[in-house]
Amino acid sequence: MELKTIQTQRVPVRYYEGGAGRPLVFLHGAGGLDMDLGFLDSLARKFHVYAPLVPGYGDSEECSELRDMLDFTLHTWDVVEQLGLKDPILAGLSMGGMIASEMAAIAPNDVSRLALIAPAGLWMDEHPIPDIFAMLPYELPGYLFYDAEAGAKIMSAGADMSDPKFLQAFLVQNARQLGAAGKILFPIPERGLASRLYRIKAKTVLIWGEGDKLIPPVYAQAFQRGIAGAEVVMIPQAGHVAPFEKPADVIGAIARLQ
Amino acid sequence: MRFTWFNLMPWPYLPDDFREKNRSVWVDIDSNLFDPVKSHQVYNNYLDLLEYAAKLGFDGIGVNEHHQNAYGLMPSPNLIAASLARRTDDVALVVLGASIALYNPPLRVAEEFAMLDCISGGRLVAGFPVGTSMDTNYCYGTIPGLTREKYQEAHVLIKRAWAEREPFAFNGRYTKLRYVNAWPRPIQQPHPPIHIPGGGSIETFDFCIDNTYSYSYLSFGGYIRGQALMQGYWDRVAERNAPDTSPYRAGFAQTICVGETDAEAERLYAKHVSYFYNRCLHVYPGFADAPGYRTIKTIQKGILSQYAPHTMFQEFPWKELVDNGSVIAGSPETVTHRMEDLIKKLRVGNIFCLMQIGDMPRDKCMHSTRLFAEKVMPKLRKMFPDYAPEYVNDGRFWCKPLAVRASPGALPVESDPVGADR
Numbered sequence: 211m212e213l214k215t216i217q218t219q220r221v222p223v224r225y226y227e228g229g230a231g232r233p234l235v236f237l238h239g240a241g242g243l244d245m246d247l248g249f250l251d252s253l254a255r256k257f258h259v260y261a262p263l264v265p266g267y268g269d270s271e272e273c274s275e276l277r278d279m280l281d282f283t284l285h286t287w288d289v290v291e292q293l294g295l296k297d298p299i300l301a302g303l304s305m306g307g308m309i310a311s312e313m314a315a316i317a318p319n320d321v322s323r324l325a326l327i328a329p330a331g332l333w334m335d336e337h338p339i340p341d342i343f344a345m346l347p348y349e350l351p352g353y354l355f356y357d358a359e360a361g362a363k364i365m366s367a368g369a370d371m372s373d374p375k376f377l378q379a380f381l382v383q384n385a386r387q388l389g390a391a392g393k394i395l396f397p398i399p400e401r402g403l404a405s406r407l408y409r410i411k412a413k414t415v416l417i418w419g420e421g422d423k424l425i426p427p428v429y430a431q432a433f434q435r436g437i438a439g440a441e442v443v444m445i446p447q448a449g450h451v452a453p454f455e456k457p458a459d460v461i462g463a464i465a466r467l468q
Numbered sequence: 469m470r471f472t473w474f475n476l477m478p479w480p481y482l483p484d485d486f487r488e489k490n491r492s493v494w495v496d497i498d499s500n501l502f503d504p505v506k507s508h509q510v511y512n513n514y515l516d517l518l519e520y521a522a523k524l525g526f527d528g529i530g531v532n533e534h535h536q537n538a539y540g541l542m543p544s545p546n547l548i549a550a551s552l553a554r555r556t557d558d559v560a561l562v563v564l565g566a567s568i569a570l571y572n573p574p575l576r577v578a579e580e581f582a583m584l585d586c587i588s589g590g591r592l593v594a595g596f597p598v599g600t601s602m603d604t605n606y607c608y609g610t611i612p613g614l615t616r617e618k619y620q621e622a623h624v625l626i627k628r629a630w631a632e633r634e635p636f637a638f639n640g641r642y643t644k645l646r647y648v649n650a651w652p653r654p655i656q657q658p659h660p661p662i663h664i665p666g667g668g669s670i671e672t673f674d675f676c677i678d679n680t681y682s683y684s685y686l687s688f689g690g691y692i693r694g695q696a697l698m699q700g701y702w703d704r705v706a707e708r709n710a711p712d713t714s715p716y717r718a719g720f721a722q723t724i725c726v727g728e729t730d731a732e733a734e735r736l737y738a739k740h741v742s743y744f745y746n747r748c749l750h751v752y753p754g755f756a757d758a759p760g761y762r763t764i765k766t767i768q769k770g771i772l773s774q775y776a777p778h779t780m781f782q783e784f785p786w787k788e789l790v791d792n793g794s795v796i797a798g799s800p801e802t803v804t805h806r807m808e809d810l811i812k813k814l815r816v817g818n819i820f821c822l823m824q825i826g827d828m829p830r831d832k833c834m835h836s837t838r839l840f841a842e843k844v845m846p847k848l849r850k851m852f853p854d855y856a857p858e859y860v861n862d863g864r865f866w867c868k869p870l871a872v873r874a875s876p877g878a879l880p881v882e883s884d885p886v887g888a889d890r
Contacts, residue, residue, distance in 0.1 A: 272764075274617075343612075344606065344752075344758075349754075384759045385763075389612060392612050392613050396760075
């Protein structure tokens, strides 16, 4: 994958690009793309992959003009437009799945294939989604990974919170990334998508880690009820970060859209 | 010097094993720990103490806003201030303050502050905090990354509502109003003095300097630890070419306990100080700083929240708290000496005296308060005498009450209702 920059109306956008085949736009979750680069490499063996960063993620410029769901949705359409893509497969993980759903709902005739991996965007009082904004770094793996212990090792690799320099860099990254994500996820990751899901015309696959402890699999059924003809693919032995934990299974599920 | 007796209104019945059994004193604190019947006495006791401080000659009595918080029982500081307005006479009512970004529309704050100023005869000192992340983001659901923008817009609306004399349309991003027409408006013109409590954001420093507002650092960490932050503020005052360096551009909150002797202070107050520092400040670090609440610039300056994780799980003994300046405690002489040190080192004209500490009972609080008022305060009055005379007790940062004010409760016996029309 190659990291490139494209200019959009509001802000330069950083994106990864690689592979060949049918174009596929992958939208990352609130954690960013770092953990999914391996997954994207594999995905690029089947598709021409474009993975833009939400402004503020990685080394990309922040954009204070993106404030609400409509801003995020239209901005991401601007990115697709600038990439010169027509009807790419839209895929998104968690927050990225929420944005992809909104894009497909707002412009149903422009999206014919939609892959939603544990998307955010719905809320059921009887199944509250844990508050990632109040979690300490050591608490995250338990919610994100199927194997929390292995996840903790991956997430803490190279992290030394007692080193002030590291701590400051960590806080800056958190403020930039989760600060941006908070615009559509804080305090409740729901911005009215439920009332718009019916507009989606795309052939849709809902991909969910069976052991997802952040957005529990019961939400797969809720999305399925809202999107006509959507298919659910459950991934065994995977948590919320299924693309990281079971890349082949997730890619196989996306490939069903072909 | 201006001394404000400040009451956070802590809940005094947190159990001994509070820290072990609860993750946070704030946001998701166990609702069962609050007892409404007991709170009746607690509130009235705290109001009595504020009124007592006014009688002893403090310049101001102070209240502030917290939500879902066992060390601050005032979700609505304006309600408390309204009650104090009627029961006090010449003391400033320092509301530090109402979190202007949390009200919809924020015009509500302009109205309530105007009411307080009118009822009290121009005794309001108005605070406009951004609010802590715990209150603003976690309790009241404001999106962290938009909090400052929302705050700025609320500030513009309130200032315009107080200043303009014709109804106007306000087309904000967060508030849209067709007819802004503040009724009532404050007595103090162009507006009551404004204090901004802050926790070290560069943007808040600049906001105060540019608008001639007083910057208040409401820390519990004491003056020695607060020095770096206040120096940062004064450096910024110089950098931005403020027209003067009046000490009233700054305020500082300090926990203070006065006894007849140093030993008495420890004997009387140590357990209540421990209650506050070891139970009331037990805040879950996950609530300390929602990502996006602080600006990148502020994080890069390295001024981290006083609620940052490294301070959370220590046990603070009396000696350490006194030595490191978190608490200024001792005989009147000791306290005077340390207060002089504080006032000089931080260059602050406004002192917010935190004297109702944790579960301190009324008699002890009165004792400490009286000793401070009688034996410490008079000796500190003349600080900054060498400062430019026009800024001694700088009026830009303090209230200007009406010369002639109403006497509450002074109705005559009803005698001649018909004659009233003549």
